[in-house]
Amino acid sequence: MANSINASGVDNTFRRKFDREEYLERAREREKQEADGRFKSKSKGPPVQRKPLKHRDYEVDLESRLGKTQVVTPIAPLSQQAGYYCSVCECVVKDSANYLDHINGKKHQRALGMSMRVERASLEQVRERFESLKKRSAPSSFTAQDLDERIIKQQEEEEERKRQRRERKKEKKVQKEKAAEEEAEIDPDVAAMMGFGGFRSNKK
Template identity: 85%
Template sequence: MAEPNNNVVGIDNTFRKKFDREEYLQRAREREEKEAEGRKSKARGPPVQRKPLKQRDYEVDLESRLGKTQVVTPIAPLSQQAGYYCSVCECVVKDSANYLDHINGKKHQRALGMSMRVERASLKQVQERFEVLKKRKDSTSITVQDFDERMLKQQQEEEERKRQRREKKKEKKKEKAAEEEPEEDADIAAMMGFGGFRTSKK
């Protein structure tokens, strides 16, 4: 009988993949270093300070092209295509509701250099605003009184005009009646045997 050979290396038939722990730890460290460098390159410096959101100082034109027709060509520049053109963002929006959403939206405001935060008003600003609104209210109450006076005056003038029209109509009727009434010739009426040419209806 043959003796077993202890020098023979056995065959690994377990079919399990063996990982080199050190190699994968090294790969993970390299990946983390690359990500950290990428984050540093993206951070260009301190964050941009944008102005707070402020009220629009121009009127939004939504009605100038209302009811007009336009020939749409695919080769026309963006500003001449159908819809509402935003020169800040260089885009065309197809209807007025979406255009309003766009110009009030975050992307457009950022392009204008504003954040979506509203500036906090101080006590002094609020008091000044109340004073302005009080003055405006006083001026509108005066205009309401003026409006009532003007309406009353206008009604009186209208009644006067109607009265004058009625008088003119009455005068015209009298003139017409006088023109239609024939002149009576007494001799002809006596010859025919009656007192006049008048009708019994009046």
């Protein structure tokens, strides 16, 4: 009964009221400080201008150490430890997928001095890029004569392979004949004394 009386006596309708004049005064004071230059920004120094993102002009080496064994010691420098070493960020990444994620990531690009924004290319730049890719993909001096030469060369290589196969068969045949002649030359009495009656099988 006492608890219910105490609960009923509590004023639950109270709401905190803010003094608008006080907060307006604080805002004016802050504006004054900003105008005077006394207000310090969180960032130290001027904002850094980074270059736009550009494509890589080198091949990423993922396979040079594939299948090789390496002794790893705890005192070895980072560049000689197991995994892929990034010389820009001075870190080691354990597998190729994570290494690609790292070199394409924001932290690595910032260390290279680039932002993650891509520069908008003009129409002329796109045309030049297409032209360079066409020149790279299609050989300029490819003619029907080159095709004929390649076909003739391939036929010659095939003939050479066939000739080598025939020679190997002949050599095997000669070796079999020599073995048969040597077997015929063995004296049957000597063969019986040695415990074998020739090299011929007993099967008929």
